[in-house]
Amino acid sequence: MTAETAPSGYDPSAYPAFAVTVDVVVLTIRDRELQVLLVGRGSAPFKGAFALPGGFVLEDETLEEAAVRELEEETDISAADLPTGALVQLGAYGDPERDPRMRVVTVAYLAVVPSIGPTRPGGDAAHAEVLPVRQVLGRRPKHELAFDHQTILTDAVEHARQELETTSIATAFVGPEFTLAELRAVYEAVWGDQLDPGNFRRKVLSLDGLVTPTGQRQASGPEGGKPAELYAAADGIRPLSERFRRAR
Amino acid sequence: MTAETAPSGYDPSAYPAFAVTVDVVVLTIRDRELQVLLVGRGSAPFKGAFALPGGFVLEDETLEEAAVRELEEETDISAADLPTGALVQLGAYGDPERDPRMRVVTVAYLAVVPSIGPTRPGGDAAHAEVLPVRQVLGRRPKHELAFDHQTILTDAVEHARQELETTSIATAFVGPEFTLAELRAVYEAVWGDQLDPGNFRRKVLSLDGLVTPTGQRQASGPEGGKPAELYAAADGIRPLSERFRRAR
DNA sequence: CCAAAAGTGTTGGGCCTACACCCATGG
DNA sequence: CCATGGGTGTAGGCCCAACACTTTTGG
Numbered sequence: 001m002t003a004e005t006a007p008s009g010y011d012p013s014a015y016p017a018f019a020v021t022v023d024v025v026v027l028t029i030r031d032r033e034l035q036v037l038l039v040g041r042g043s044a045p046f047k048g049a050f051a052l053p054g055g056f057v058l059e060d061e062t063l064e065e066a067a068v069r070e071l072e073e074e075t076d077i078s079a080a081d082l083p084t085g086a087l088v089q090l091g092a093y094g095d096p097e098r099d100p101r102m103r104v105v106t107v108a109y110l111a112v113v114p115s116i117g118p119t120r121p122g123g124d125a126a127h128a129e130v131l132p133v134r135q136v137l138g139r140r141p142k143h144e145l146a147f148d149h150q151t152i153l154t155d156a157v158e159h160a161r162q163e164l165e166t167t168s169i170a171t172a173f174v175g176p177e178f179t180l181a182e183l184r185a186v187y188e189a190v191w192g193d194q195l196d197p198g199n200f201r202r203k204v205l206s207l208d209g210l211v212t213p214t215g216q217r218q219a220s221g222p223e224g225g226k227p228a229e230l231y232a233a234a235d236g237i238r239p240l241s242e243r244f245r246r247a248r
Numbered sequence: 249m250t251a252e253t254a255p256s257g258y259d260p261s262a263y264p265a266f267a268v269t270v271d272v273v274v275l276t277i278r279d280r281e282l283q284v285l286l287v288g289r290g291s292a293p294f295k296g297a298f299a300l301p302g303g304f305v306l307e308d309e310t311l312e313e314a315a316v317r318e319l320e321e322e323t324d325i326s327a328a329d330l331p332t333g334a335l336v337q338l339g340a341y342g343d344p345e346r347d348p349r350m351r352v353v354t355v356a357y358l359a360v361v362p363s364i365g366p367t368r369p370g371g372d373a374a375h376a377e378v379l380p381v382r383q384v385l386g387r388r389p390k391h392e393l394a395f396d397h398q399t400i401l402t403d404a405v406e407h408a409r410q411e412l413e414t415t416s417i418a419t420a421f422v423g424p425e426f427t428l429a430e431l432r433a434v435y436e437a438v439w440g441d442q443l444d445p446g447n448f449r450r451k452v453l454s455l456d457g458l459v460t461p462t463g464q465r466q467a468s469g470p471e472g473g474k475p476a477e478l479y480a481a482a483d484g485i486r487p488l489s490e491r492f493r494r495a496r
Numbered sequence: 497c498c499a500a501a502a503g504t505g506t507t508g509g510g511c512c513t514a515c516a517c518c519c520a521t522g523g
Numbered sequence: 524c525c526a527t528g529g530g531t532g533t534a535g536g537c538c539c540a541a542c543a544c545t546t547t548t549g550g
Contacts, residue, residue, distance in 0.1 A: 017265035063342040092340040224549035225501030472522035473528030
């Protein structure tokens, strides 16, 4: 009774033991579309289904360190490539039934990256793929993600949509230098709507510390057009001075 | 190696065992001020310090069920009193050093209630008190909350401020019937600024499904004044149709 | 010169702030 | 009748969506 009412004064041998894992939702823009990194499961349960990359939290690492480690183990993304704030916690998922074998509480993270290079299938992950979020979330029940990862992905996308409005997270989707058209494509992909290029430009430039001009210009594409100015993101992902309003 | 890369295919005896707890930040408005329920710790570590109410997650309950149970064990609040959405998860806190005795991952919840009646000190909680958030967060390091609860409380308040803008959570701070002045006092207490009564009224009434008029009027207070109209909240805490903007 | 994309100007409308003002009550 | 708070009216300003227009490139 005592042991159940406070995380203190308990007998260390009397608490229920849980496994704690992290799962990482790695989002990127590919082909002007929001896409997510998934691993195909090579063993039961959910053998053959896709799942989010993830794994156990080790004894002496923080939850965030575990998420970074999983990311580094399965992709070519290193911690140094992740600006502060490009990896955020989504929350804990701990339904007793979420893993049929045992009680596992997982802590989900959202990672936003400009691109996903070669992946390293690790552990029981047979292979890794980058798939459009729209396609994955539109699946019929029998083809859903393993465990409760469908729910986690849904929450992650909602979180990303929200953060676009309040933080500079959009810059984590693009490289170190980018055009405003590229940045606009991020908002359009994540929000799923079209933005006016002129109004977008004014809005972005009016927000303190979202982007800074580099003075450089990018060569025009194959279709011609005026060369775009290049911009760089501010260091780290920070709250915006003012909300970037999503159109209704 | 295999066991570390995915929450599957592992040997159940090979994973690191963690203790998992829930901690609940119970916020309410008292004396026109945002206040939080804290328990005084009766045993080491942090004996004598205040902490958030919380405790172990049991083998067969969800994280949210554990949070509700803790709430019911230490206060007179029952699950039935909590509208859907008045209890939300804040996230997981799992720094290896957060509990000096062992590895504990805690999942923090935010509960918003109209009032906190008599409390039941349980377990090693010597006593419970409701204290102003401003006072608790303003404390010097030596008088801070136990564990990382200072951080959790800070995050909870920030979360609540945010949710006032985007959801109908404000109605969870007041009783089933309330005047717009009472509701306005919630926003003022949580945001820490003054709102224009007239503009507040128009804004609240313009938002779909935030409040519905009961047709009743409340008797005037001791100071006189026009009797206020009474309103009821919509069922459950829901996202607002439009953002309730916080003044800068 | 034409198409295409970047970037700038402009305008009308909606919302919001800051008040002034009226209403209904207790003392 | 006065103080107090509830509730309504309204004018000015800011922001923004929409869209026309200019600029600069490739072909």
